[in-house]
Amino acid sequence: MCLECGCGEVGRFGVHSLRAPGGHVHAHGPGAHFHVHADGTAHSHPHDHGAPHPHATVTVPIASSILAHNDRLAERNRGFLEAKGVCAINLLSSPGAGKTTLLTRTLDLLPAGMRAAVIVGDLETTRDAERLRRDGVGVVQITTGTACHLDAEMVARGIGELDLDGTRLLFIENVGNLVCPASFDLGEKVRVVLFPVTEGEDKPLKYPPVFKLADLVIVTKTDIAEAAGFDREPALANLRSVAPQAQVIELSARSGAGIDAWIAFLQQRAGT
Amino acid sequence: MHEASIMQSALDLAIARAGGAHLRNIHRIRLRVGVLSGVAPEALQFAFEALRDGTIAAGARLEIDPGPAACRCRDCGMNFEADDPVVIVCPGCHGMRVRVDSGREMELVELEAS
Numbered sequence: 001m002c003l004e005c006g007c008g009e010v011g012r013f014g015v016h017s018l019r020a021p022g023g024h025v026h027a028h029g030p031g032a033h034f035h036v037h038a039d040g041t042a043h044s045h046p047h048d049h050g051a052p053h054p055h056a057t058v059t060v061p062i063a064s065s066i067l068a069h070n071d072r073l074a075e076r077n078r079g080f081l082e083a084k085g086v087c088a089i090n091l092l093s094s095p096g097a098g099k100t101t102l103l104t105r106t107l108d109l110l111p112a113g114m115r116a117a118v119i120v121g122d123l124e125t126t127r128d129a130e131r132l133r134r135d136g137v138g139v140v141q142i143t144t145g146t147a148c149h150l151d152a153e154m155v156a157r158g159i160g161e162l163d164l165d166g167t168r169l170l171f172i173e174n175v176g177n178l179v180c181p182a183s184f185d186l187g188e189k190v191r192v193v194l195f196p197v198t199e200g201e202d203k204p205l206k207y208p209p210v211f212k213l214a215d216l217v218i219v220t221k222t223d224i225a226e227a228a229g230f231d232r233e234p235a236l237a238n239l240r241s242v243a244p245q246a247q248v249i250e251l252s253a254r255s256g257a258g259i260d261a262w263i264a265f266l267q268q269r270a271g272t
Numbered sequence: 273m274h275e276a277s278i279m280q281s282a283l284d285l286a287i288a289r290a291g292g293a294h295l296r297n298i299h300r301i302r303l304r305v306g307v308l309s310g311v312a313p314e315a316l317q318f319a320f321e322a323l324r325d326g327t328i329a330a331g332a333r334l335e336i337d338p339g340p341a342a343c344r345c346r347d348c349g350m351n352f353e354a355d356d357p358v359v360i361v362c363p364g365c366h367g368m369r370v371r372v373d374s375g376r377e378m379e380l381v382e383l384e385a386s
Contacts, residue, residue: 209310
């Protein structure tokens with residue numbers, strides 16, 4: 001269950017690889033051949049004494065960091081991706097903010113020789129993956145069923161379906177949701193949050209966790225800012241106050257305005 | 273934050289450490305949860321009460337200490353404790369270029385067992 005919103009059993013999820021025509025689907029989750037367990041099984045130590053005696057109460061200092069199960073898996077993904085030289089980018093936003101449109105445009109504009117792959121998450125359908133599908137780009141769709149976010153295990157399974165040799169960029173399009181995905185490290189190198197002009201100037205103040213963890217915030221759909229009545233200065237000020245650590249790029253995937261800065265950002269992060 | 277997963281990890285660690293010290297009953301578990309970690313102590317308590325059943329911590333008490341957010345302003349050098357986790361502003365110069373030195377940690381501090 002997602003502890004943020006209590007939605008669904010994060011148990012079964014689908015992994016659809018779109019490499020082969022028609023793709024093939026693996027079902028994953030409890031009962032599948034691969035399941036990751038938390039580490040550390042406790043054993044109780046048997047006492048062989050004849051007569052029972054009271055045990056002294058002791059305080060054991062530990063001072064160890066607690067890493068949640070997902071964080072452990074995320075670190076594994078991170079290590080794997082770094083070793084393969086893949087820069088993984090986690091794209092987060094509310095539903096309909098334009099992640100897929102931006103990704104489609106991005107794949108059009110990446111320089112030749114900058115190989116990319118995509119893992120896209122939705123509750124249902126492979127439509128996003130089909131929109132992104134093209135020669136030379138491995139695309140995997142994760143259908144979460146009811147889960148409102150991607151987690152590290154799903155991403156690990158997606159990575160398993162991709163041939164990442166020579167891949168510079170792995171885009172992970174998260175489930176559209178500004179709350180829960182913020183809590184789930186996927187093992188990415190860069191976190192990008194989309195903030196479309198249609199969502200109002202107060203958005204960053206209303207959803208601090210996701211914005212506070214952003215490396216880059218992309219203000220999208222700038223081509224319709226006027227029609228949306230977007231008040232740019234307060235929006236940017238709010239963004240700066242909640243997320244002073246984040247770089248900001250303003251662009252329109254539709255018109256192409258500002259998109260060079262995004263491509264340059266990707267090249268810089270991927271190390272070219 | 274995903275408190276159930278975090279509490280499960282903390283419990284697994286406590287049980288493993290108690291077992292390693294040949295202790296059979298955990299009476300108390302003490303955690304430190306930084307105020308900027310995004311983890312809600314009440315949710316940890318709630319998860320603990322559900323998860324401890326059937327383990328050697330079934331009768332244990334959970335104590336959670338808040339970890340302060342120790343910050344240093346990159347502009348004026350002032351050291352301060354952040355009170356607002358959302359907007360962190362230097363009380364000296366009102367700048368927002370702040371280095372957060374603590375407050376994001378989640379730690380199993382100690383356990384008491386016999």
